[in-house]
Amino acid sequence: MEIILLIFSGLFGLTIGSFLNVIIYRLPRKIKFTKDRSICPNCSNQLKWYHNIPLFSYLFLKGRCGYCGQHISFRYPLVESINCLFYLYYYYRFDLTFDFIIFSILTSALIVIFFIDLDYQIIPDLITIPGMIIAIAVSWLPNAIGLIPSLIGLLVGGGSLYLIALLGDFLFKKESMGGGDIKLAAMLGAFLGWQKIIFIFMSSAVIGLVISVFMMIYSKKLRKERIVPFGPFIALAAVLAIIYGDVIINYYLENFIYSLQ
Numbered sequence: 705m706e707i708i709l710l711i712f713s714g715l716f717g718l719t720i721g722s723f724l725n726v727i728i729y730r731l732p733r734k735i736k737f738t739k740d741r742s743i744c745p746n747c748s749n750q751l752k753w754y755h756n757i758p759l760f761s762y763l764f765l766k767g768r769c770g771y772c773g774q775h776i777s778f779r780y781p782l783v784e785s786i787n788c789l790f791y792l793y794y795y796y797r798f799d800l801t802f803d804f805i806i807f808s809i810l811t812s813a814l815i816v817i818f819f820i821d822l823d824y825q826i827i828p829d830l831i832t833i834p835g836m837i838i839a840i841a842v843s844w845l846p847n848a849i850g851l852i853p854s855l856i857g858l859l860v861g862g863g864s865l866y867l868i869a870l871l872g873d874f875l876f877k878k879e880s881m882g883g884g885d886i887k888l889a890a891m892l893g894a895f896l897g898w899q900k901i902i903f904i905f906m907s908s909a910v911i912g913l914v915i916s917v918f919m920m921i922y923s924k925k926l927r928k929e930r931i932v933p934f935g936p937f938i939a940l941a942a943v944l945a946i947i948y949g950d951v952i953i954n955y956y957l958e959n960f961i962y963s964l965q
Contacts, residue, residue: 710795717791718758720812721784727816728783732824747772758784783819787812793947802847807946810835810895814939817888821935827884832891839894853897861893861901862886885934892942899953900945907941908934 729745730737742751749771755761762781769776790811798804813831821827836858843854869881893901916932
C-alpha cells in the first residue's frame with residue numbers, strides 16, 4: 705500500500721507540474737487558464753491529449769512538437785519533474801498529512817513564482833494574495849502553526865521587506881524592491897511563521913549574492929542591465945526553510961542562544 709501511495713504521489717506531482725507549466729506560460733500573458741487546450745507556440749496547432757501526458761509525451765516525442773517538429777523547451781519536463789520530486793519527498797517525510805498537503809501546495813506556488821519572476825520580473829498577485837488568505841484560513845487547523853503565529857509571520861514578512869524597500873528607495877532614489885516581493889514574503893510568513901521568514905530573509909540574501917555575482921561574471925547582459933529578480937532567491941530559500949528550517953533554527957538556538965544563558 706505504501707508503494708502504491710508513493711507512486712500515486714509522484715504521478716499526482718507530475719500532473720500538477722503539467723498544470724504549473726500552463727500557469728507559467730499563460731498567467732503573465734493574461735491568457736485564461738480555461739481557454740481551450742494547449743497549443744504549440746511555434747505552429748499554433750492545438751495539441752492532442754496524448755501530446756500532454758506529463759514528462760512521458762516529451763520523452764516519446766523526443767522533445768519536439770508532434771506537428772511541426774520544433775524543439776519543445778526543456779523547461780516543461782523540468783517543471784514537471786521538480787514538482788514530482790518534491791511531492792515524493794513530502795510524502796516520504798510526512799505521509800498523507802496536513803504538512804504534505806500544505807507544503808506541496810506552497811512548493812508548487814513557489815515553482816510558478818520562480819519561473820515567472822525569472823522571465824518577467826513580476827510576482828503575480830493572483831498567487832500571493834490568495835496564498836495569504838489560504839495560509840491564515842488553515843492556520844487554526846490541527847498541526848498547523850496557529851492563527852496568531854500566522855498573523856505575526858505575515859506582518860514580519862511583509863512589514864520587514866516593506867521597510868527595507870522604503871530605505872532602499874530613499875538611498876538609491878528609485879524603486880529598490882517590487883511590491884510582489886513584499887507580498888511573497890507576507891505569504892510565506894503566514895504559512896511558515898516569523899522564525900522561518902527571518903531564516904528565509906537571511907538565506908535568500910546569501911543565495912542571491914552568490915548567484916548574482918556568479919551570473920554577472922559570466923553574463924554580459926546582466927552586467928549591462930544589472931537587474932536580477934529577487935523572487936527566485938526568496939523561493940529557493942523558502943523551500944530550504946520547509947525542508948531544513950527546523951533543524952537549522954534548532955541548531956542555532958541550542959549552540960548560540962541557549963549556550964549564552
